[in-house]
Amino acid sequence: MSKQPDKAHKIEDFFDSVLDIFYDGIYITDANGQTIKVNSMYEKLTGLKKEDLLGRLVTDLENEGVYTSPLNPTIVKTGKPQTSVQVNKEGRRVVVNGYPVFDKEGKVVYVVTYVRDVTVLSQLKEQIASQADLIEKYHQEARYLRKSNFQDSQTIVESPKMKNLMQLLKRIAATDTTVLLLGETGVGKDVFARKIHEYSSRKDQPFFKINCATIPENLIESELFGYDPGAFSGASAKGKPGYFELADKGTLFLDEMGELPLPMQAKLLRVLQDQEVMRVGSTRIKRVDVRFIAATNRNLEEAIKDGSFRSDLYYRLRVAVLDIPPLRERKEEIIPLINYFLDKFNIKYKKHIHFSPSVKNYLLHYKWTGNVREVENLIQGLVVTQEKDILDVTDLPSYFIADDNHKDQLFQPESFNMGDRTLSEMMDSFERELLKRALELHGTISNVAQVLGMDRSTIFRKLKKHALI
Structure with missing residues (x-):
């Protein structure tokens, strides 16, 4: 007589082990709403303990605030599957899907409820959508490039x-x-x-x-x-x-x-x-x-x-x-590149912008650390932002005007012959040529003063002395 209960106990344990295999939480009740099975995943998803649920009526658990919206009463009454969002006493939200189990007479004898974490489902949905968007983005790029x-x-x-x-x-x-x-x-x-x-x-x-x-x-x-x-x-x-x-x-x-x-x-x-x-x-x-x-x-x-x-x-x-x-090692291409991009963006933005000779001379001597891409970006920016048709050095971005690379160029006068001149005459000639070149490169007295680190009034006086203005 003692073997029958042992056999039943083993079947019970085996059934519990089978339920614990599932990735979904499983909650089983009978037709009266009494809790008869709860698997370990349900415990993990809800934070509720099996020993606090087994044998309890779902209506009592609802009244005590253990969880909301039990599906058992509705499913037993209608005989149809139901879905709801359930919130437990710890504030965890889960999706519950309940299904009726019928006897031979067609009466509901059990309700099996599958439980899934709303947060996890939302995260998975977002990840899938994000990954799909990325993949589609790259394939759109591929289709564009193919054409x-x-x-x-x-x-x-x-x-x-x-x-x-x-x-x-x-x-x-x-x-x-x-x-x-x-x-x-x-x-x-x-x-x-x-x-x-x-x-x-x-x-x-x-x-x-x-x-x-x-x-x-x-x-x-x-x-x-x-x-x-x-x-x-x-x-x-x-x-x-x-x-x-x-x-x-x-x-x-x-x-x-x-x-x-x-x-x-x-x-x-x-x-x-x-x-x-x-x-x-x-x-x-x-x-x-x-x-x-x-x-x-x-x-x-x-x-x-x-x-x-x-x-x-x-x-x-x-x-x-x-x-x-790099572009600095092929200066012969700087002006042609400037002209090419100027034409390109004038057409694109319906503009008629041109550069003065001083601007082109200025850009020719720039070191272009960003190479051709920097030329393109500069020209596009100027065409987009400037309104007048002819641009001068003052219209260039401030980082060009203050660029140290141009300071070096100022000290390379095109001709400097000592001859029989005195030191004072040579220094006077050197100053004149330097100021002339600075004015050609930088366009205005203010810019020249900024680059040379001198007061504007001093530069003005020296330019006047050498008859450069």
Whole structure:
């Protein structure tokens, strides 16, 4: 007789263990509303203890403020599933979904309630929506880039360095080899990447640019390799191709290559070597035919030493190298670039702005640490903000006027011949030439006084002395 209760007890324990497997909280009541089962997840989600609930009526628990809105009475009465938001005495909010269990006669004998945390569900929903927005954003960018023509890939080539570089670029473009573009920020590496594609046999195929520094680290793999349906939360039900697949038969430009995380460097190396990709969540390998161009402003050899860049990937990329010189080393292109961007933004903003000779002379001697991008941004800003048609030095931003680079230029007079002159005569001549050049560069007496660190009245008196005003 003692074996029957033991067997029943074991079945009870087994049933409790099964309920504890579920990720949802489970709360089971009978037709009278008495609590008969509560799993461990319910305890975690609500903060309520099993021993305080078992055997208790849901109506009593509601009256005592243990929780609100029990579903049992309504489900027993209607025989239909119900859903509600329940708040317990600790202030925790949970979603409760109740379902009736019927006997052979069709009467409700039990109510099984599944419980889920509202906060967790909201967070998951926000994460999924955010991830979906990011993925869609990058694929919109991809679609835009695929349609992109090359009207903006204007290249100004005037200096000997750039002429030699363009000849090398055309020779490299005719092959399918991987290209590594080196150079300071703003020298126009993206323009050269487009030129390589434009001069290649792939010019009628897609061209994609990816900035490795701007894609969130948790999205890089899915963006490059794509993903299969259900690969992760928020993934499209149809899956999506990555940039490697989208660029098939075309060119893929990996900008800011030095910022790629180490795990992705290893995976990219395999793609470069084998031209094979596998989507996230897939077991199927797909072959691609992609021409890779990489660019960086980092010293990759130093990055190898500090362990942030793989040496094998570096040597795999360093097949054909184009080292683009900074703008200060190709001054022959400064004025043509200024004219090009001035025309471009005049047309865009329907303006008719021109620069005076003193402005162009001033800009010619600026060091342009931001390179071509700085030229473009300056010209765009001037065209947008200025109203008059002809701009003078005074219309330039204040940081240009006060720039120390121009102070050096003031002390380089075009002609200075000692001859038989006395020291006083030579100093007088030097002062006149310096002031004349300063006035040409800076346009006004106030600007000259600011740059030379002198009172405006002193500069005025000296200019008058030398008959410069």
